[in-house]
Amino acid sequence: MASKPRTLYDKIWDAHVVETRDDGTSLVFIDRHLVHEVTSPQAFEALRLAGRKVRRPDLTLAVPDHNLPTTARLDANGKRIPIADPQSAAQLAALEANAPAFGIRYIDASAAEQGIVHVVGPEQGFSLPGATIVCGDSHTAAHGGVGALAFGIGTSEVEHVLATQTLLLKRSKTMEVVVEGLLGPGVTAKDLILHIIGVVGTAGGTGHVIEYRGRVFEEMSVEGRLTVCNMSIEAGARAGLIAPDDTTFAYLKGRPLSPTGNDWDAAVNWWRSLATDPGAQFDKSVTIDASAVQPTVTWGTSPEDVVPVGGVVPDPASFADPSKQAAAQKSIEYMGLTPGQAMCDVSVQNIFIGSCTNSRIEDLRAAADVLRGRHKADNVKWAIVVPGSGLVKMQAEEEGLDKIFTDAGFEWREPGCSACLGMNPDKVPPGERCASTSNRNFVGRQGPGARTHLMSPAMAAAAAVTGRIADVRELT
């Protein structure tokens, strides 16, 4: 008898079920656990209090990212520069002490391999296709870009994974986002995912795992796929997936923690079998026309508040749902905008290029291409580039990108989460606007009172040059 066609999600799920309880809850094995300083101290403390150890330290990797200042970390003598904020310093010190105390490999803040966990995982070959990957961070969804089932968890679940290497989970529903056709020139993976979130809505994927399907993803680089999957959570889905293929394998081959020799061959064989079978059923399906996707920006305080760059700030009355009308009104007030105002008339004072969404080498190249031979506008007070990892930074410097950025008036920083969430000193001042390549435009996300417009790296560079939101296609 032929077995029932399965989705990519079904295949990864089935391969990781330890056992299923009568009530349908399954104990699921976790292959890779990334740990950072913000969501782990309480979990380690709970283990300590209960006298429990980490079951599989070898499947766990710790790296600091959220709290680290992005200014120089070592002085001229190679000595560590102390972190001014005592709370941040204490939290970082806790991770640095907890990791070795529990036998976990720790990447030091000054190591070249340090970076944002979601950049480090794929870059080190720690994140692999078909693996289950968790981290106490909702943007863990990013690792779906290499075909891993990856999702964010809370601190109690971090503790659960540390102690047992498993999670108690219910099987998710599945949703396919089918993108037909190809993206036009100047339209990037970031524009596509912002557009998708606008269609699906910020809660549209709740309870589901999204699989992104279509030729556009087959032709997309791994960096682009990581960007797309990263923001699945902004559509409510805990995880996003793109089937692993030759592009994925070429990206992973030879990375420090990637399989080698016979293991590699066996792994590739299995990875090739993971793609969704023809005829497999999804619980929900959304179709997107790629040719309709324009460079896209956000106008409001939810990632679903998107508009093509040539568009205008919507009139709250244009929304059918009365509660959405009220929310839009509130957002527009917070953002200091006027209904009907052209997005291209909105001036910006701050530019942030970075975050786990857009801080990989390809992102920096795209921004640098726009900035080459240009300078930021006078009204742009603060422009920073925060590479996703020390290795991305080194690669960019080898290519001379740092020079392009600094010549254009940008600051070239050390890796970390930075102004994406304003936990470290990198914040957008109250009432000011930021063209940001990050993932969330929530109220106060980049600092109290800060106004965020999400966009692609090339669009953020165009905003820097013009001092306003601008269509990058008109610059090049």
Place this chain on the structure above:
Amino acid sequence: MEPVSAINGRAIPFGRKNVDTDVIIPAEWLKTISREGLGQGAFEAVRAEPGNVFDDPEFAGAPILIAGDNFGCGSSREHAAWALLDLGIKAVVAPSFSDIFASNAFKNGILTVTLPQENIDRLMEVAQTDPLQIDLDSQMVTTQFQDRFHFEIDPFRKQCLAEGLDEVGLTLARDNAISAYETRAATQMPWLSKGTEIAA
């Protein structure tokens, strides 16, 4: 975790949709290495609004929060659940919750009650002046009027809440099953068993 049975008392009629975890607890407050004291930072931006429900003495000490669709969207920070606990919130009633927030709330013994918008509208009205009663065993939200709203809850979560079970302890008791899986996986997918030791 303390067992949960009934939650009775005033409810904060917040009602807002798409309340993200940055609104529940801003990132600045995540630098703590403790679970305590986060109530001070809870809903910081909302509380800056004049006449907000959180600082209304009418709702001081209320154990229930009523919210709109998609409550707790955004970040996975469990600090959002800890902040609610620190405010004295033991149950949140809303038309829908983000998956990660609902899980975090559950792990901290906060009951997330999902009800249709029309029931929420009615509870928002009652909450202005009168208390609500939430009973986990019968899965019912009631008022002193005629309202009786039944809610669904996952049976496993219900049992854990009702008995105050330690989930880590429960899973550790399945050690044999986990070990059997690890042995099987080491043969079938050996590269996945190697983790950070591969380069060593």
